[in-house]
Structures are given as C-alpha cells and as structure tokens.
Amino acid sequence: MRTISARQTGIIIFLTILANKILLLPSIMYQQTKADSIFGILVIFFVELLILSIFLYVKLKFPNENLQEILQKKIGHFCAKFIIFIFLIFFLFKTMLTYSVVYVYLKDLVYQDEFGFLAIVCFLPVVNHGVICGLRSISRTFELFFYLVIAGILFCFGIAFFTEISMPVFFTANPLTIFNTSFKYLFSFGDYLVLFVFIEKINLKKNDVKKFLRFVILGILIVSSIFVIFYAKYQITAFMHNNALADLLVFSVQFNAIGRLDIVAMLTIMTLGLFQLEIFQYAFCESFSMVFTKLNNKFAIAVFDILFFVIYFILIGKYELMINFTTSYLCYFSLLSNFLLPFIIFAVSFSKNKRIKNKGVRDEKSN
Amino acid sequence: MKKAIEWVKKYPFILVLIVILVFFTPFAIFSPGESRKRAIVLAVGIDKIEDKYEISFLTFIPTQNQEFTQSNSVISGIGSSVSEAVLDAQLTLGKDIGLSHAKTTVVNEKMLEEDVSASIDYLSRIASLPENTVFICTNTTAKELLIATSSLEENVGLKLDQLISYNANEVYFVDTSLEAFYKGYYGPEKSSIIGYIEHIKDEQSSQGDSSSSENGVAEQGGEQTGQEMQGGSASSDEEKQRGSLKGQSQILNRGEAVVLREGKQVAKLNVDNLNSLNLLNNKKSMDSIKIENVDIENNNNVDMIFLVKNKKIAIKSVFENNIPIFVINITLGIQLTEINAKGQKIEKEVQFTDINEEIETKVQSKLKTQFAQTLKILRDSKADVIGVYDKFYRENRAKFIKFLNSLDNKDDYLNNVVFMLNLKIQPDG
Numbered sequence: 001m002r003t004i005s006a007r008q009t010g011i012i013i014f015l016t017i018l019a020n021k022i023l024l025l026p027s028i029m030y031q032q033t034k035a036d037s038i039f040g041i042l043v044i045f046f047v048e049l050l051i052l053s054i055f056l057y058v059k060l061k062f063p064n065e066n067l068q069e070i071l072q073k074k075i076g077h078f079c080a081k082f083i084i085f086i087f088l089i090f091f092l093f094k095t096m097l098t099y100s101v102v103y104v105y106l107k108d109l110v111y112q113d114e115f116g117f118l119a120i121v122c123f124l125p126v127v128n129h130g131v132i133c134g135l136r137s138i139s140r141t142f143e144l145f146f147y148l149v150i151a152g153i154l155f156c157f158g159i160a161f162f163t164e165i166s167m168p169v170f171f172t173a174n175p176l177t178i179f180n181t182s183f184k185y186l187f188s189f190g191d192y193l194v195l196f197v198f199i200e201k202i203n204l205k206k207n208d209v210k211k212f213l214r215f216v217i218l219g220i221l222i223v224s225s226i227f228v229i230f231y232a233k234y235q236i237t238a239f240m241h242n243n244a245l246a247d248l249l250v251f252s253v254q255f256n257a258i259g260r261l262d263i264v265a266m267l268t269i270m271t272l273g274l275f276q277l278e279i280f281q282y283a284f285c286e287s288f289s290m291v292f293t294k295l296n297n298k299f300a301i302a303v304f305d306i307l308f309f310v311i312y313f314i315l316i317g318k319y320e321l322m323i324n325f326t327t328s329y330l331c332y333f334s335l336l337s338n339f340l341l342p343f344i345i346f347a348v349s350f351s352k353n354k355r356i357k358n359k360g361v362r363d364e365k366s367n
Numbered sequence: 368m369k370k371a372i373e374w375v376k377k378y379p380f381i382l383v384l385i386v387i388l389v390f391f392t393p394f395a396i397f398s399p400g401e402s403r404k405r406a407i408v409l410a411v412g413i414d415k416i417e418d419k420y421e422i423s424f425l426t427f428i429p430t431q432n433q434e435f436t437q438s439n440s441v442i443s444g445i446g447s448s449v450s451e452a453v454l455d456a457q458l459t460l461g462k463d464i465g466l467s468h469a470k471t472t473v474v475n476e477k478m479l480e481e482d483v484s485a486s487i488d489y490l491s492r493i494a495s496l497p498e499n500t501v502f503i504c505t506n507t508t509a510k511e512l513l514i515a516t517s518s519l520e521e522n523v524g525l526k527l528d529q530l531i532s533y534n535a536n537e538v539y540f541v542d543t544s545l546e547a548f549y550k551g552y553y554g555p556e557k558s559s560i561i562g563y564i565e566h567i568k569d570e571q572s573s574q575g576d577s578s579s580s581e582n583g584v585a586e587q588g589g590e591q592t593g594q595e596m597q598g599g600s601a602s603s604d605e606e607k608q609r610g611s612l613k614g615q616s617q618i619l620n621r622g623e624a625v626v627l628r629e630g631k632q633v634a635k636l637n638v639d640n641l642n643s644l645n646l647l648n649n650k651k652s653m654d655s656i657k658i659e660n661v662d663i664e665n666n667n668n669v670d671m672i673f674l675v676k677n678k679k680i681a682i683k684s685v686f687e688n689n690i691p692i693f694v695i696n697i698t699l700g701i702q703l704t705e706i707n708a709k710g711q712k713i714e715k716e717v718q719f720t721d722i723n724e725e726i727e728t729k730v731q732s733k734l735k736t737q738f739a740q741t742l743k744i745l746r747d748s749k750a751d752v753i754g755v756y757d758k759f760y761r762e763n764r765a766k767f768i769k770f771l772n773s774l775d776n777k778d779d780y781l782n783n784v785v786f787m788l789n790l791k792i793q794p795d796g
Contacts, residue, residue, distance in 0.1 A: 129380055164542055169761060236554045237546060240491065 003201050006208030008139035010215030011146055012279055013191065017219030019094075019276040020188040022245045023269065024101050024323070026230045030238040032181040035168035035231045038224065040182035044189050045220050051339070052192045052216065054346040059195075059204055061349055066200040068290045074348045081291050083341055087197055088287035090190065090337040092304070095280040096312050097187065097326050099123065100319040102273035105243045107319075110266065116313070123277065124308070128301050130278035131285055135201055138282065142275045152268030153222055153245065159261070160229050160248040168231035187330040190338035191219075196345060197283045197290075245269060402429045406462040409439065410471035410516070410527055411500075412509025413449065413486055415478050420486065421445045422452040423510035424464060425471075425517055425527070439517045443510055449489035466496045471527050472545055473509040474502075476563075482630035484552055491549065501531040502545045503562035504625055504632075512566045515616050530620055534562055543624070551627070551752070555760070557778070558628045558750035563635065565619040626750045633748035640744065643737035646697055646788075647753060649680050656701065658729040663708070672705040673730065676795035684759045686766045689773075692785045693755055700795035701730070727792045738788055746782050755784055 004012070021041070029037035062070050067087075071080035103119055130138050173181075195202065204212060230244040241247040246265035281304055288300035295303075316322050375382050412423035423443040444456025457464055478486055490496055505512040516527040534543075543562045551559025624641055626634040636644075642654050654675045661669045677700040685692045701722070722730075745752065759767040771777050 125383055129383075164547075167761075169757075234546075235550060237549045240549065 002134060002136045003203040004136055004139050006202075006204050006212045007215075008136070008143065009195070009202050009204060010212045011142055012135075012139055012194065013212070014146075014215045014219040015142065015272065015276050015279055016191040016194055017216065017223060018272055019098050019191070019280070020101050021223045022226050022272075023105050023243045025185060025188055026227050026244040027239055027242050028323075028327075029181055029185060030231065032184075033173040033178050035170050035235075036173040036178050037181065038168075038170075038227045038231070040178045040185075041227060042224065043178075044182055044186070045224075048189060048192060048338070049216075051342045052195075054342045055192055055195045055199070056204075056209060058345060058349045059199055059202060060206060062199070063204075064200060066198075066290070067196055067345070070199075071345065071348055074351060083344065084197075084287050084290045086337055086341060087193065088284060088291060090193060090333070091197070091280050091284035091287060092307060092311075093187070093326065093330055094190070095277055095284060095304075096308065096316075096322055098273065098276050098280060099308075099312070100322040102269065102277075103319050104323075105246060105269055108242060109246060109262065116319075120309070120313075123274070124305055126274060127277045127281050128305065130275075131282045131301055132298070135198055135282060138275065138278050145271050145275070149268055149271055152264050152271075153226075155264050156245055156248045156268070157225065157229060160233055163233060163250075165229070165232040166235070168228065168235065184327050184331050186334035186338060187326040190334060193337065193342070194279060194283045196342070197286045243269075404463060405465040406442070406460055408464055408466050408469045410473065410513055411466070411469050411490065412441075412443075412473040412513045413478070414475045414508045414510055415486065416445070419445050419447055420449050420452045421508075421510060422449055422456055423513050424456060424460075425513045426460070427468075441510060441513045441517055449486065453489070466490075466493055469496055469500055471531055472500050472502050473512055473564075474504050475508050476504050476506050476625070476632070479504060479625065479627065479630075479632035483627070484549075484630040487545070490545065496545075500545045501543055501562065502548045503531060503543070503564055505564050505566050507566040507568055511568055511616075512564065512618065515566055515568075515618050530564075530618075531562060534620065534622055548627070552630055554757075556751040556754070556756045558626065558633075558752050560624050560626055560636070560752045563623040563625050565621060565623070566616065567619060568616040626745070626748055626752060628748060628750045633750050634744050636741065636744065639737055640741040643734065643741045644753065646678075646734060646738060647680060647682065647695060649678060655704070656730055656733060658726065658733055661726060661729065663706075668709055668711070670707040670709070671703060671726070672707075673701040674704045676700050676702045682758060684755075684762045684767075686763055686770075689766070689770065690785060691759055691763075691767065691770055691780075691783070692787055693758065694787045694789070696789045696791075698791040698793065699730075700793055702795040722792050722794050730792050731790045734790055735788055738786075742786060749778050749781060751781050755781060759784075 025041075026037065029040065033040060058070065068080050068084060071083055075083075099120075103116065106119065107115065130141075226244050226248070229248055230241075231238055233248060234241055243265075246262055246269060249262050249265045281301075284304050285297055285300035288303060289295070289297060292300075312322065316325065406424065406426040407429075408424045408426050410425035412425070414421040414423070421443055423441050426440050426442055428438045428440055442456050442460045444452045444454065444459055446452035446455050453464060472487065472490060474483060474486065484491075487502075490500075513527075531543075543560060548559045548561060551557070622638045622641060624636045625632050626636060645654055656673045656675065657670060658673070659670050660667055661671050663669045679698040681696040683694050683696075685694060756767075759770075770783075771780060774780060774783060
C-alpha cells in the first residue's frame with residue numbers, strides 16, 4: 001500500500017484547516033459577533049484538538065487497519081457502513097462548500113459574470129485527476145507548492161501592515177451569541193475527519209507526532225492571524241468584505257499608484273482551493289469505496305461528479321443557497337459528524353482494547 | 368496506430384489535454400480582445416439631476432500609437448437608479464464597464480445635502496472596485512470635473528488620482544477612501560471626511576457640458592480646449608480672473624475637505640483646519656507654522672516660518688469626576704525655514720538653533736487657537752472625525768458608556784468632552 005509520511009499528513013491537515021475559513025467566514029461571522037468571532041473559532045479549534053488526539057490514539061493503536069476494519073470488528077458490518085456513510089455525506093457537502101467559497105471569490109474579483117458551468121468544467125477534471133492519482137500524489141504535489149502558498153499568505157499579511165490597521169475591539173458580544181454563531185458555522189470545521197477516512201494510508205509513528213503537530217499549529221496560527229489582521233484592518237466594515245485573505249492585500253491610498261497586486265492572493269487561493277477540493281473528493285471516494293465495496297475508485301469519482309452536478313446545479317442552484325444550507329441545516333449534521341462520530345470511533349477502539357485486555361486476563365486465569 | 372491507442376490508454380490525461388486544446392484554442396485565438404468588450408474605468412462620477420442619476424466614467428481607451436500618451440474619454444449614462452445609469456452608459460459605450468482600476472469616485476457637492484450612501488450603494492456592492500478608491504466631491508457636476516481632468520491629463524500629464532494621492536498623503540489627516548467613508552458611516556461616530564476639489568468652469572464649456580449631459584454621449588477629453596490645472600491657495604480675485612479667461616476651466620486643489628455626518632455634509636474644512644487636525648497625525652509632519660511680530664534684534668515686526676520636522680504624539684483618555692478628558696501631548700521638533708523682516712536687515716541671529724520663550728509661546732498660541740477653531744467646527748457639526756469615541760471606548764469603556772447614557776443626546780458627546788492640548792516645542796535635531 002502506498003502510504004504518506006507524517007510530513008505529508010501534516011500538509012494535508014494544513015490544507016483542511018485553511019479550508020472555508022480564510023475567505024468568507026471572517027466576514028459572515030463578524031456580522032453576528034464582531035471581532036469576538038476570533039474567540040469562537042479558537043474554542044472550536046481547541047475542541048477539535050480533542051478529535052485530533054482521538055485520531056492519534058486510534059492510529060497508534062491500529063497502525064495498519066482501515067476505518068471499516070476498526071469499526072466492523074466491534075459494532076458490526078451495518079453500523080460500520082452507516083458511520084462511514086455519514087462521512088461520505090459530510091465530504092460531499094464539504095467539497096460543495098469549499099467550491100462555493102472559492103467560486104464566490106473568483107466571481108467577485110476575477111470573472112464578475114456568472115460562470116458556474118465553466119468553473120465546474122475547469123475544476124472537476126483537474127480535481128478528478130488528482131483523486132485518480134491518489135493521496136500520495138496529491139500530498140507530494142502540494143509539498144512542492146507548500147512554501148509558495150506560505151509565501152503568498154505572508155505577502156498578504158505583510159501588505160496589510162502597510163495599511164491603516166488598529167487593534168480590533170474585543171468583548172462586545174455576549175458568550176451565548178459567540179456560542180450560537182460558532183455553532184452556526186460548525187460545518188466549516190471538522191478538519192481532522194479526513195484523517196479517519198484514510199487512516200491506514202498514513203505512516204505515522206509515535207516519534208513523528210511532533211512533526212505532524214507543527215503543521216496543525218501552523219494552520220491554526222494562520223487562520224487566527226487572518227481573522228485578527230482582517231478585523232484590525234477593516235473593523236466596522238468587515239462585513240462588507242467577502243474575501244478576507246484577498247482583502248488583506250488591498251492597498252491604502254498611499255499605494256494608489258502601484259496598481260493591483262492581488263494576483264498574489266488569487267494564485268494562493270486558487271492553489272489552496274484546488275488541493276482542498278482534491279482532498280475532500282478523495283475522502284469522499286475513500287468513504288464510497290468502503291460503503292460500496294464492490295465498486296472501484298473510478299466509479300466513486302463518477303458518482304461524485306454526478307451528485308455534485310445534480311445537487312449543486314439542479315437542486316441548490318446558487319452558491320448563496322449552498323452557504324445558507326450549511327449554516328441553517330448542516331450545522332446540526334456537523335454535531336454528529338465533527339464530534340459524535342470521532343467519539344464513537346474512540347469508544348469502539350477503547351472498548352476493543354478492554355475486550356482484548358479481559359481476554360488476556362481470562363487466558364492468564366485459564367493457564 | 369495500435370501503439371498510439373495503447374499509449375493514450377496508458378496516459379489518458381494527454382487525451383484530456385488534447386480535447387481542451389482543441390476546444391479552447393480556437394476560442395482564444397478568434398475571440399476579440401478584452402479591451403473591445405470591456406472599458407477600463409479610471410474614475411467614476413455620480414450626479415443627481417432632479418430624480419435621475421447621471422453616472423460618468425473616465426475611461427481609458429487603449430489605442431495603438433508611438434507616443435506615450437493615454438487617450439481618455441468621459442462616458443455618461445442616465446437612469447432612475449445608479450445601476451440603470453450604468454447600463455445606459457454601457458449602451459452608449461457599447462462595452463461593459465470594468466471598475467477594477469477605478470481610483471477615484473466623485474460626487475456633486477449638492478448630493479451631500481442628502482445621505483450620499485444611497486447614491487453610492489451600487490459602488491459598495493462591486494467587489495472589483497478597489498477599496499482604496501478615493502472618495503471626493505466637487506462644486507460643479509462630477510461629470511464636468513472628469514472632463515476637465517481628462518483634458519488635464521492630456522495637456523499636462525497629471526492624473527487625478529495622483530493629485531488625490533498627494534492630498535491623501537500630505538494634506539488630509541485621515542484616510543479619505545470610499546472604505547474610510549463607510550467606516551465612519553457605519554461606525555458609532557457616524558462621521559467621515561472626504562476630499563473636496565473645486566472646479567471653476569467658464570460659461571462656454573458649461574453650456575457644452577450641459578448639452579452633452581442631456582444626450583448622455585461620450586466626450587473626448589481632448590476636445591475641451593484650454594483647460595488647465597491650478598494648484599495651491601490662489602486668492603479669490605486671482606481665481607475670478609482665471610475663471611474669466613475665455614475657453615478655460617480650472618481645477619483648484621486647495622486641499623479642502625468636507626465633513627460628513629450620516630452621509631450628509633455638515634462642515635467644510637480648509638487647509639488651516641486640516642493642518643490643525645494634522646497635529647494628531649503621526650504620519651503627517653511637514654506642516655509649516657507662521658508666527659508674526661517676533662522681536663529679533665530690537666525689531667519686533669519680524670515674521671518667522673517654521674517647518675515641523677518631527678512629531679511625537681501621545682493621546683490618552685481619562686475621566687476626572689466623571690468628566691471625560693481627551694488629553695493630547697505633542698512634542699514638535701521645528702526648524703526655521705524663512706524670516707521676513709519686512710525690509711529690515713537681520714544680521715546677527717540669522718541661524719536659529721534655539722527656540723526662545725517668545726517663539727514657543729507664539730507657536731503654542733497659534734496652534735492651540737487653530738485647533739480650538741477646528742474643534743468648534745467639529746463640535747457644532749457633531750462630527751467626531753478625530754476618533755474620540757473610539758479612544759474612550761477602547762480605554763475606558765464602562766465609564767464612557769455610563770457617560771453617554773447620562774447625556775440627553777448621545778450624539779452630542781463631543782461637546783461634553785474636555786480637550787487638553789499640551790504642546791512642547793523644541794528645535795529639530
């Protein structure tokens with residue numbers, strides 16, 4: 001089996017941590033909780049670290065088994081498939097949300113006219129190709145782009161400091177509002193779920209955990225920094241700017257003569273968006289293969305493309321509706337997928353451990 | 368052939384690449400250039416004529432030439448809303464409007480009698496419009512100003528956005544972009560400041576403009592003859608004289624600014640007002656201070672001009688007996704740049720390195736008087752463009768909210784805040 005290293009796993013997690021959080025989220029959260037949105041995302045990040053520790057526990061305990069095998073032994077064939085099916089739905093909508101957010105950005109700043117069909121025609125073949133090539137190819141390709149993406153993000157940060165910024169005003173929203181808002185946008189999180197889906201393909205030893213965690217911390221720091229700098233730059237008008245990372249790059253009047261350097265943000269966002277879509281579609285296809293064991297990966301890709309096209313274009317129709325759908329309904333689903341399922345997986349792996357232990361004790365007694 | 372098919376089977380994405388090339392290459396080659404479909408807008412002007420809006424675009428037309436000149440035109444459209452006016456302008460032009468390079472938004476001063484945000488709402492919803500677009504107003508119509516600047520660019524080579532950028536960097540003490548306007552508009556202060564450019568037109572060009580305005584046709588900037596740029600603080604007589612020159616219209620950049628509250632004009636600030644507010648601006652240090660009747664070598668009729676070379680500002684908000692006090696401590700490093708002894712010879716103390724007590728008192732007195740005058744304007748118009756609310760809210764939030772609640776009119780807080788301006792003058796270097 002082709003596995004990925006701890007560093008490549010870290011890079012994938014870096015991608016998923018940044019997914020859906022660096023463009024639209026700071027702006028729409030600001031409408032409800034102003035600059036206190038930062039506390040909301042920090043709390044979710046903190047809670048999600050528990051999910052990450054569950055993953056590490058499961059991975060270190062079952063280094064070579066896939067999710068289906070781990071679950072199937074304890075809770076049976078049907079329940080295991082049901083849990084993985086929930087993952088499948090999660091990744092289907094996660095891909096749609098990621099696509100919507102990137103599409104909004106491209107439509108606002110590059111194409112201006114509706115170009116949904118053209119965008120999908122351009123995006124899907126590239127994403128499908130990535131998925132066919134496999135996880136290792138995706139992660140290794142992004143390794144090449146990783147430092148370019150980091151440089152792009154830092155460039156945006158750097159330019160933001162040349163413009164008028166001041167410390168955001170904190171503690172204006174009450175904790176309940178912060179909690180409600182964070183809950184509403186919960187679907188944008190669930191960053192570590194991808195790891196469960198291809199757990200067997202990750203080559204992670206106990207010594208590698210630190211290396212892996214560095215990328216997690218980097219991702220969290222970058223997202224938090226984008227929130228802080230974006231609010232520091234725009235303050236009260238943050239709600240008017242839908243593309244946080246790109247809007248950091250907008251110059252002040254003093255730079256009026258330079259022209260537009262937002263091509264840097266554009267390339268960074270497009271690179272990130274493409275790889276994020278590849279990761280989420282790959283996770284979908286892996287889940288699909290585990291649920292429908294008789295169907296191969298290419299069939300999974302075809303099903304994904306059809307579902308994507310039908311749900312996104314025919315049923316949902318507009319990216320605004322997609323984003324509203326995630327905040328109105330999928331936030332409840334996120335409770336199940338982001339938190340409950342990892343805890344079930346943890347309970348299953350933990351109880352199995354106990355069972356083995358008891359079995360061991362019985363063996364000792366019989367001896 | 369069989370080998371080729373097997374090779375394609377082995378690398379199916381080569382096939383995808385070929386398909387993409389076959390489909391897209393002819394489109395790319397035979398589709399017309401983007402400049403044919405889209406007009407590059409450099410500045411946007413909005414006017415309100417009775418119930419209708421007229422939107423004017425200063426557009427750049429890419430043309431092949433061997434000179435480094437840029438051909439600009441002003442295109443306008445009329446409609447019952449700004450978006451309808453934009454469509455009308457597009458119809459006139461036969462192109463879509465691309466606002467990504469629009470650096471300036473101009474409105475007619477009369478539009479500021481009502482909440483201007485309603486008129487520029489269309490622009491705020493266009494993500495491609497850069498946030499650093501400068502928002503200014505003018506005394507004539509925005510269209511006339513754009514026509515004048517178009518000609519200015521062709522004749523003098525000076526661009527409107529360069530002029531505005533100079534003002535933004537050297538004259539105004541706050542950001543005057545469209546973004547800054549909205550920050551002030553949506554903020555608790557409800558106040559913002561925008562630039563003011565005066566346009567003096569002669570009757571001849573005025574008639575020409577109004578006729579074209581009715582038709583909404585495109586005008587070539589170069590057709591307006593003899594328009595010229597006049598900068599600095601010209602006296603009113605000089606302006607009249609210039610204005611009366613046949614066939615000439617002028618743009619007068621006197622560094623003025625308009626104060627808006629809830630989107631309406633409440634005051635106008637001149638250069639002196641802005642200079643006094645610039646005392647609070649760390650970035651702005653090149654102010655000049657003129658003091659009169661200084662006693663040097665027994666000649667008490669000497670005028671001295673100093674240049675502010677550096678500035679240290681410390682602003683804090685304090686409460687004493689529940690009264691909010693806005694304390695401004697400023698240390699100015701000044702340098703003598705000119706002496707006008709009005710015909711008398713100054714022989715000994717030509718190079719001044721020390722600031723004596725008289726000079727310090729006079730400089731302090733002058734700056735404090737100017738600041739007080741400006742503050743009065745702001746207090747009368749209830750326009751907090753200094754950031755008093757923000758300072759108190761950040762540093763003494765509980766006390767400030769209590770103070771606001773104690774007021775009959777919360778918007779009138781500026782009149783109830785005490786200002787303390789402490790100036791320390793020292794020679795630069």
